[in-house]
Amino acid sequence: MNTTTHTDHHRPVVALTLGDPAGIGPELIAKLLAQTDVCQRANVVLVGDPWLWEQGQQVAGLHVSVEPVDDLVDVRGRAHMEMPAFVAMNTVAPEQVHRGQAEAAGGTSVLKVLDACMDAALAHDIDAICFAPLNKFAMKLGGMKHEDELHHFATHLGVKNYFCEFNTLGHLWTSRVSSHVPLKDAAGLLDKGRIKDATRLIYRSLQANGIEAPKVAVAGFNPHNGDGGTCGREEIDIIAPAVKELNDEGLPVSGPYPADTIFLKARDGELDAIVTMYHDQGQIAIKLMGFSQGVTVQGGLPIPITTPAHGTAYDIAGRGSANVSAIANAFAIACRMGTALRTPV
Missing domain, CATH: 3.40.718.10 (Isopropylmalate Dehydrogenase)
Known part of the structure; x- marks a missing residue:
């Protein structure tokens, strides 16, 4: 039948x-x-x-x-x-x-x-x-x-457009501004355009995964978020301006937050996604939180x-x-x- x-x-x-x-x-x-x-x-x-x-x-x-x-x-x-x-x-x-x-x-x-x-x-x-x-x-x-x-x-x-890997664990997703490159090259790949592309892409992808209004935050790059410029200026010169421009276009994302504490917010359910600046910044945290459960999504x-x-x-x-x-x-x-x-x- x-x-x-x-x-x-x-x-x-x-x-x-x-x-x-x-x-x-x-x-x-x-x-x-x-x-x-x-x-x-x-x-x-x-x-x-x-x-x-x-x-x-x-x-x-x-x-x-x-x-x-x-x-x-x-x-x-x-x-x-x-x-x-x-x-x-x-x-x-x-x-x-x-x-x-x-x-x-x-x-x-x-x-x-x-x-x-x-x-x-x-x-x-x-x-x-x-x-x-x-x-x-x-x-x-x-x-x-x-x-x-x-x-x-x-x-x-x-x-032809921007694409990147997402790593996910349960309801938490991460995207990356740079991926499979030597760590010494990661700083050179930081720019406002890539940060905005990675953020927009994960926001839209979470909506396609059933989350109507995703809570997305952006990680910093340097120790302690740069400590006001004493540990690096990427947060001041690149990352924070990118977040502001995203807000100005109507995307309700936040950051940058220190990379060593942002995953605590995610663990506690405050975030749906984190935009990371390089491969292991997100991978170490995700795999530590649940290696046998994680998923890679080919974004874009x-x-x-x-x-x-x-x-x-x-x-x-x-x-x-x-x-x-x-x-x-x-x-x-x-x-x-x-x-x-x-x-x-």
Whole structure:
């Protein structure tokens, strides 16, 4: 009997990928798809190598039924969504994968699957992507020309505007003015335009995630917020003027606040988001507050792309002990943002 209702076709189409084949990704996806409510929140499609999907289920000690579908273009119009769709790709052979090792074959596999999903997004066949952990070094060995996956995504999707990674933990989100660059270069990347772009982007993204009026604050750069200029003038010359200009354009953000205390406000529920000035300023705090729960959102792209904030965990790959919490959180964000931003059909 067809139990699908009209509203089922308004669910976002969310693509899941298995991540680096030598890591914990296949196991995590099996554990995620075994959760009973997953297919109630989205029209889910798993994309990847059949043998790798079977291996992930074996490692997890689970069996998850999927509906084979020939192509991503066929997913949105499915009559039955009680189980995930599965689009098979042959990107890597079992003998090319050595568990727990970053290798070119695994990186190439990740790129092929993610590129296919992004092509489907550009064609409006899917609304969001949630990918299992990948390894940047393996991807570079496998042909990635960019410093990280976010820049690869932005190039593939034709993004010309500002983009950056968001790291999230529960209801707290962070954005960055600079990201994967040497720390000695971070000060040179501070300017009012980048600070305003990072702030506007996270504000809009939180609204797409269901928060109507986000409480966003901006961190300082120097110790003690510069101590009135004695420890640096970036707060006086760059950051505070950027905050004022944002306020003048109607964005109710605050700051700059000392970076060593701003996360206390977030912990106590006073903030929804913090704009940080460089990578580890936010990452250390977020990971300390909940390493196994955090999510990375690729901000500024035309569709939501999410992933766990942790890595491939090569050291525990194949043991069946991977924690599913972060990828479950990443999937939930992809569903919410995919619903808010999905392409009308």
